[in-house]
Amino acid sequence: MNQGKPNSVVEVMALIDTGVETSPSVSMAIEAAVGCVLAEDVFADADQPAFDRSAVDGFAVAVGSTAGAYAIAGEILPGDSAPQTPAAGLALRVSTGSAVPAASAIAMIEDAEVSGVHVTLKSAPEAAFVRRRGSSTRAGARLLAKGSRIGAGEMAVLASVGTATVRVVPRPRVLHVTTGREIVPFNEPLVSGKIRDTNGPLIHALLHTSDAQPLPRCHVDEHAESLVGAVTRSDVFDLLLVSGGSSAGLHDHTPQALETLGFSILSRKVNSRPGRPLIVARRGRQWAFGLPGNPVSHFAAFNVFVIRALDRLAGRPMPPSVSARLGADLPGVTGPYETLWPARLEIHAACITAFPLPWLDSGDLKALIGVNALIRLAANARPSSGENVEVVLCRAGFPFA
């Protein structure tokens, strides 16, 4: 029943890395674009700061003034425009952020003693307390490069130059279809022979932490035409995930349905455990994964392959290849295939340690409790505690949970 030789994990990764195209950019309000990748450079619209401003609370006097007594001639509130430079012997009260005259020096409030309308400056006022117009950035300078991901700092930079909407790569739209007549929704009564849907909630949680845009999930029985109908009705996705039916069994109709839908199947199997009967297919810019029905296979296939496709679609850099020190011997054996072993990473003294989790088989949901990484093991590998191993980080975990 085998149809073609299984691809290696690296071959399937390469298929994704070279084939999946970044989605066309869209315009979005900046606050809606957290986590998105910029599709344009962002430039300073003006000098930053836009005017000479005080870096401290204190008193502004004319440049060259010395310590001594001054008459308080007024106050510059933050938000006021700058007045004339104070005449000799006069001081203007200023706050952090107040616009100050160009020829100012400033004494900090901590070095000033106020008595009625006079102030005694105990040390020489300093021009260094003035943040000069353009000292941070000149008008026209490029602040953010196309391809940057919008984190908190980038968001603040966008706001600082008055950007209301920005061109970004949109979040990938993902359609998830679960299949199989043995599956019932997790919140409905079970009947004999059936099992609850765990892959729906699993993928929901994975998409939630992957900066994707999930479309409403649907469930169909195991017939190819049901799957074809469901996908046709929701045809606005960038990525299609089909749970189950990806093996070569009599009732595994995912490949046939994908072909009916016009997808080309690029890979039918990957030589890994879990996750062997993984299907990768494409139709123009749209990609599809047929995920083997077991939950551990789902988890592994998502974190090793699906996330790469999401990253490519979203214009994000590929996740870094990371190694870790194995914190314990493997609690089981590997075989003549690459193994993706559920693990928990911890950081100790600047080094990353991977603790392999107990794991029975690809139906063993308990192996996913507390998982935050997968250890990539070559065929028949048997690394010992203390050796370095390659790990795939699972987005929603390490190093925070």
Next chain:
Amino acid sequence: MNQGKPNSVVEVMALIDTGVETSPSVSMAIEAAVGCVLAEDVFADADQPAFDRSAVDGFAVAVGSTAGAYAIAGEILPGDSAPQTPAAGLALRVSTGSAVPAASAIAMIEDAEVSGVHVTLKSAPEAAFVRRRGSSTRAGARLLAKGSRIGAGEMAVLASVGTATVRVVPRPRVLHVTTGREIVPFNEPLVSGKIRDTNGPLIHALLHTSDAQPLPRCHVDEHAESLVGAVTRSDVFDLLLVSGGSSAGLHDHTPQALETLGFSILSRKVNSRPGRPLIVARRGRQWAFGLPGNPVSHFAAFNVFVIRALDRLAGRPMPPSVSARLGADLPGVTGPYETLWPARLEIHAACITAFPLPWLDSGDLKALIGVNALIRLAANARPSSGENVEVVLCRAGFPFA
């Protein structure tokens, strides 16, 4: 103008760690609770698997059967309930997940040759291909412990036991009020002396990646009564963040407003750069932070202090203390205070390297581009490239961006 000695970073952390209480639990649909912490243990409602099921596609025969020819007596589809054990000489076609009779052994499809209504099993059928009822979990076993965070694996476990709603610690509700008459919304025209609001979008992005629930943001001028009014109108928060007005200047009314609102001020200053004029206050279960107006101070105070309060409110474990190898000399100097230096972490060969970013002052937004950590430096510290330093991980970045 100093009011009390500044607290150390560790003292302010301890104030939060010992004072902030976990929010009362609520009941939530499981798919809404991604990232939340369980407020109850979760038990298996039934044996898992709930029935003997096939782990492979193949043929089920009576236990003790050998390789050889069998008549195909029928098929057990996934979702059907299990029939009687096949009589000697008969085989039932099964798929992965099909319920099988208790006294079955199974031959894989790869080891079977089908010819019409007969099948030749080329190797002895194995009982090991039956996943036995309860082999993964027994009914009543505790699967998830109170205090666990709901990631993808925990979500699948919840679904597997038929949990529709679950008791969790809710996401902290955060009210953010920006203050200052010099501030204009980032998407409105600037006039002389004013500056654009960058702290609003900055905090928005930080909350977005912190599993918090932001309430609608508002802006008030610098008067204490304006702040009191805004907070009174949105009094359903767990955490209040006030941007600006936290110094000891004439127009810094945040402390006064917080006291009018019934908050006790627990700390007025922290001996760090950036972030010195940080206010920490509480009113029963509600906490408030007065954040110094500059954006780098905001970023640092959020990632070092505010996130700890959010973690405590949400029942999450405190973030791990992490060290990293300094990848370059500091591009500047430290002073007689703890420094929180913006940095970018990378992973090389299982070790974490921190590259300090160029940084002028706490108004220097450019220091936040690409930042994913802060290096904690003791007063007057001057570590060299290659030394280990303590870092605070900033949630939205490392190791993925």
